[in-house]
Amino acid sequence: MALKRITSPHTHRALGTGAVMRNVVFATLPGLVVLTYFFGLGTLHNVLLASIAAMGFEAAVMKLRGRPVWFYLRDCSALVTGVLLGLALPPYCPWWLVVLGSAVAIILAKQLYGGMGFNPFNPAMVAYVVLLISFPLQMSQWAAPQDIGGQTPGIVEALKQIWLGSPIDGYTAATPLDTVKQNSSLMLDALYLQDPVLSAGQFAGAGWEWANVAFLLGGLYLLYRRIFTWHAPVAMLASLSLMAALFYDGGSSQSGGSVLFHLFSGATMLGAFFIVTDPVSSAVSTRGRLIYGAAIGVLIYVIRIWGNYPDGVAFAVLLLNFAAPFIDYYTLPRTYGHKKSERATRKVDQ
Amino acid sequence: MELIKVWDIPGGVHPPENKHQSMVEPLGQIEIPPQLILPVSQHIGAPAKPIVEVGQKVLGGEVVAEADGVFSANVHASTSGTVAAIVEHVVPHPSGMRDTCVIIDTDGKDEWVALEPWEDYTQRDHDDVVKRIRDCGIAGLGGAGFPAAVKLNPRSNHTIDTLIINGTECEPYITADDMLMRERADEIVAGTQILARLLHDPERVIIGIEDNKPEAIERVRKAAEGTNILVVSFPTKYPSGGEKQLIQILTGREVPSGQIPATIGVVCQNVGTTAAVYRALRYGEPLVKRITTVVGEALEQQRNIEVLLGTPVHYVLDKHGFNEKKASRLVMGGPMMGFALPDTSVPVVKTTNCLLAPSKKELPPPEPAMACIRCGMCAEACPAELLPQQLFWYAQAEDLEKLETHNLFDCIECGACSYVCPSHIPLVQYYRAAKGEIRQHRIDKEKSDRSRRRFEFRQERIAKEEAEKEAKRLARKKAAEEAKKKLAEQKAAAPADAKPAPAEDADKQLAKLERLLASAQERLKKAEQPLTDDATDEQREKQAASIKQAELKVSEAQKKLNEFKASNIAKTSENKPASDDPVAAAIERAKAKQTMAPEEKLRASIESLQKRLEKAEQKAADAEADKPDMVDALKQGVAKLKEKIASAEKELAELAPAKSSASKEDKTSSTPDAAQAAIERAKAKMSMSPEEKLRSTLESLYKRLEKAEQKAADAKAEGSDKAEALQQGVDKLKEKIASTQQELDEVKPSTVAEETPQDPATSDAASLAIEKAKAKAAAMATMSASDKLRNQVDSLEARLEKSRAKLAKAEQENDDNVDAFRSAVTKLEDKLAATREQLAEHE
Incomplete structure (x- = not known):
């Protein structure tokens, strides 16, 4: 009698790639809710539109490549890319910006490199940077949080703005990071009192601080579910805090802002738990991920304070994506039975 | 009792244990099967050599195949019967390969050779004990089947300070060792003492058991009371039972890459092996049976049985109500490292600790593999601290060098990485294939290196010879020139009566x-x-x-x-x-x-x-x-x-x-x-x-x-x-x-x-003789070919005569050399004939 010849192991853990991705999407929900609460429907619209577009592009490319479409859509990696891009884009930005970003993320950054698992760069961050450089105006208009702008735009207004381009009056406001960056004369205390967004917040600006807290919660949930390890995000947050502490200088007009300010403004938490942890484009070993995360943290601060852009998560992540294979070469773990860890560049006598 | 620090190992996984199913019933027995299939290679090392003939009657415990060298083990008949065939038969191997097997038709009488029990087995000296262990064909019952005696003669430069008896049994489903420890704790302890004595009483003798077997721990502890054996339990985690991992857990030491535990002073044996050693010494029993777990939802009855080695798997399964339609596969060993059997005609061998017949619901067929997202879960699970995702990457790319820099050969193939992989990639399979490829590559490399060296050496030799020849030629030339010069000088000097030259x-x-x-x-x-x-x-x-x-x-x-x-x-x-x-x-x-x-x-x-x-x-x-x-x-x-x-x-x-x-x-x-x-x-x-x-x-x-x-x-x-x-x-x-x-x-x-x-006058005679000889030589030199031949014929005839006379004499005296003489005569006759023929042709 003939039996099936199946290689060991014969048992598998239930957690599959699709489940991992769905967990990630699930973990972004608190952040999405908070963003929607403070900034209105813009972000939700972004997320939905980007997700649909990303999955659509993914399906189209799979069809072109002659692959089973549903099998690949089911892994939900395109959905994750869409959601993350949607969260990163400014609310109420034009629809074509979102669709174009999704196309760049899925087609350029992911599928042209061979699809899932083969992209050297984080697709959402590639798309974000492409849009930021190509369309700086649209990309730098953030809505004012609810507490200070009075009302967030209604559904009709929002849809008109997004799909027809009819502008809403005065819905935007400078982000906390913008404010601190532009400041050159006021002491930080004074700035906090004067600026509407900062003064309305508890420690890092109205709306922003809570969005970051929400993303932090989502990240902790993923850590709890062991979807990724703590090394990269903690290293990133630690190095960012260290940089902020080093250059805080007590709050002068030249100060870069406090540690809390940096941890809870901009895309810090989103980046730390949803971008830096992207396994495909990051370093692989534990030590490698510590270095990778720490370097991103340093770069974020550098770009925020001394660069041209108010936030630097996307650039920092992309730069370290470049460096990841290099880091991998020098951070192999010490294998059982070996005195010390080896380097991947070691010559082998074959 | 002395407490011992238990270390943690990196990585590891916690698959569902599924151990209770087979522990409900007590240890069972099954009847002698009508036929036994005994592979000559049930262990690591050289296959044993069959020493029986087809049709020969054999008794239980009789050696049917003899160990071939030290790294080998005897194979014994598990019961009495007749050797039906010695043929290639499918053996338990992942590849489903065939190997030489001694097939015995059993007679059901179970007659045995006279065993030689040793009441005083503790008094016997080292060599006798090791020999008995070797004679009884004891190989590791845990997994690999390492001939047990080999480990008991550590090299002189290895001082063994720790003996570890492995009762971990970390694979899900398997309970054979658990059952053994519960039922025969005394034998295990006695066997442990024997092994300890053979290793000159190491400082520490530890029996290590995972904490999911409380009953076994208790029984063994009780049996070990009053001895210096430590019974240590540690947290359940797969693969704690791997030899290297268990050593790390119990000693904190790591076996250096590519070396054996003895280099760090540790010897490790399985509990089953230990009990078998005891039975071999005390009762003279060779290894002909073992405890095997028969488990899985495709069976009506799940339990542990004591089964004769060589029993066909289908016989065992039939006794347990195997439902083939329900089974998703049939595994020998556990679900993590066991291998799927190609068919059920293979026999139970020394290393068969489990027969797992899971239903499709229990262990569903593997899902199609997706792309690796380098999530790193495999790296977290790896007990050897490798980077499985990188190994996979390089294995796909067939980058053999990178595979080696990433320490592929330290992979113990435990399957933890494949178990956790969310993309269901059969990682271990990739590593096995890559290892094979690298080994092949090394062999090829060595071959080509050797032929290159040979070629280079040859070139060198030829060049050297040429140089030597050239040197000789030059020397000759020089010598000739000098001689010429000398000759010219001599001529010039023109001595009237040349003195005799040196x-x-x-x-x-x-x-x-x-x-x-x-x-x-x-x-x-x-x-x-x-x-x-x-x-x-x-x-x-x-x-x-x-x-x-x-x-x-x-x-x-x-x-x-x-x-x-x-x-x-x-x-x-x-x-x-x-x-x-x-x-x-x-x-x-x-x-x-x-x-x-x-x-x-x-x-x-x-x-x-x-x-x-x-x-x-x-x-x-x-x-x-x-x-x-x-x-x-x-x-x-x-x-x-x-x-x-x-x-x-x-x-x-x-x-x-x-x-x-x-x-x-x-x-x-x-x-x-x-x-x-x-x-x-x-x-x-x-x-x-x-x-x-x-x-x-x-x-x-x-x-x-x-x-x-x-x-x-x-x-x-x-x-x-x-x-x-x-x-x-x-x-x-x-x-x-x-x-x-x-x-x-x-x-x-x-x-x-x-x-x-x-x-x-004599001087005259001498000169005369010289004259004569000269003439003769001259005559000979100038002789025509036919004359020469004639001469030859004459001399041959003379010699033949003489030889014949000698032969006759020898025959009379019954000399030993008669044959030689006779052959000489015939030779001479032949030759004479040939020469005559030649002569005839000339004339």
């Missing part, structure tokens, strides 16, 4: 003269070549002229040579020390032979003879096919060789018992005897008169000539291109004989002269 020069001159003569003879021979019938008169005349000229030259050369020799011979005959040299050399040779035992010599010669025989037979066979006329000659050659071998073997046989019966002193003295004889002979030669010496040389020369002629004749018959060269050799030998004869003739009178120095 000895070396004389030799040289002699050689030169001989060469001259040889070439003249050669030319003559060429000139004498018969012309074809249609040759013109002119040609005939020309030939006659050239023959005459050549003859003239030959006689001239001969004359010169003889003159020279005559002037020299007197000196050399007086100059005894000169003739010492060859004698001394003979002594030297004889002494050298002394170092070689006669037996060895004979063996060597037999070997070479056999080789020659093989070749000769081959040739004969070939000839039969396409050259029927040569067959006879070749067959003769074969027969001769056979004769030689027979006589050599006889000698050897005579020598061997003599040697074995001789005492040690005799041995040392008997060997040099032959050599001593040679020395004696050589010495005798030294004391011989020059005449005698010459005679013996002449004799030996005749012998050589005879052989050479035979060879030449053979070669001619075969039409080999060596014929010419051989013929030349024959001619040369003839020349030598002639000159020796001449010398002898010259010496004869000279010795006479010595005896009677006053007699002036």
